[in-house]
Amino acid sequence: MKVVISVDMEGVCGVASWVQVSPPEFGGLVNGTEYQAARERMTLEAAAAAEGALAGGATEVLVNDSHDTMRNLIPELLPDGVTFTSGNDKPLSMVEGVQHPGVGALLFVGYHARAGSMRGPLAHTWNGAVRNMRINGVDTGEYGLNALLAGHYGVPVVFASGDDVAMAEIRQELGEQVVCVSVKEGLSSFAAVHLHPREAQRQIRQRAEKAVMAAKKAVPYTTRWPAACQLTFDHEARADACERVPGITRIDNITVGWESPNAYHLFQTFRMLAKVGEVRLNG
Numbered sequence: 001m002k003v004v005i006s007v008d009m010e011g012v013c014g015v016a017s018w019v020q021v022s023p024p025e026f027g028g029l030v031n032g033t034e035y036q037a038a039r040e041r042m043t044l045e046a047a048a049a050a051e052g053a054l055a056g057g058a059t060e061v062l063v064n065d066s067h068d069t070m071r072n073l074i075p076e077l078l079p080d081g082v083t084f085t086s087g088n089d090k091p092l093s094m095v096e097g098v099q100h101p102g103v104g105a106l107l108f109v110g111y112h113a114r115a116g117s118m119r120g121p122l123a124h125t126w127n128g129a130v131r132n133m134r135i136n137g138v139d140t141g142e143y144g145l146n147a148l149l150a151g152h153y154g155v156p157v158v159f160a161s162g163d164d165v166a167m168a169e170i171r172q173e174l175g176e177q178v179v180c181v182s183v184k185e186g187l188s189s190f191a192a193v194h195l196h197p198r199e200a201q202r203q204i205r206q207r208a209e210k211a212v213m214a215a216k217k218a219v220p221y222t223t224r225w226p227a228a229c230q231l232t233f234d235h236e237a238r239a240d241a242c243e244r245v246p247g248i249t250r251i252d253n254i255t256v257g258w259e260s261p262n263a264y265h266l267f268q269t270f271r272m273l274a275k276v277g278e279v280r281l282n283g
Ligand SMILES: [Zn+2]
Pocket: 008, 009, 010, 066, 067, 068
C-alpha cells in the first residue's frame, strides 16, 4: 500500500507565530533563523510519520510539502526510501499524490484549525482572505477540503497531528477513525504550550504506525453531491471580484456560493476563488 503524507507547518510543535512559518524571501521577517528551526522540526515530524507508516506496512511513502512555497522540507532528514514533493503549483496542491493508483491512506502532519477558530494557533483557511468555507452547512478548513479531495480518489485520512483545536475539529468532522496526535495546546491565536519536540515526534511515529496498520478498514470521507458551497471572505471587495466568475452567485456582502457535482470540482473552484479574491484592498 502506498501512503501520502501531507505536511503543513502551522501545526508543528514549537510553532505559534507567522514569523516562524514565513520563508525569509517573503515578508523579510527578521533573518529567517526561527523559520530555519521550524522547517527542521517540520521535517522531523514528517520523518516520524513516514517511519511509522513504513513500520505499519506502507510499501511506498510520498511526503508532500504543503506549506506556503512548498519548499520547506529538508530532504536529508527524511528516512531513506521515501519520495517527496517540492514546489508550488501542484495539480492537487496539499494532497498531491492521492490520485495515483495504489494509494491507501493519507496522513496529515502539522495541521492547524480553520479560520476563525478560538485559541487555534495560526488558525486560517488557505490564505488570510478566507474567513470561512461552508460545505452542505458544515464549516470546514483545509483538513476538510483535503479530506474530501482524497475521498474523491477513494483514499481515507487515517492520521492527523497538529494543535489541540485542529485535532478536535478533525475528529468532529472526519470521525474517530482518524488517529490524532496533539503536539501543542493553543492558548490564543499566537501562543501555545508545546510537548517537547522529541516527545511529539515519538508520539507521531507510534500512532502513525497504528493508523497505517488499520488503514484497510478506514472509510474515505465524502459529503452529499451535488454539494452546496459557500465561501466567506474578510472583505466585500473580494466577493465583488468572485461574483463575476461564471457560475458563482453572491450570497451576502462577503460571501459567494456555488454548487459542486464532486470533490474535484469543489476543491479546484475553492482554490480558484481564493486566488480571485486576493485583490488589493487599497483601491
Ligand atoms: Zn501552512
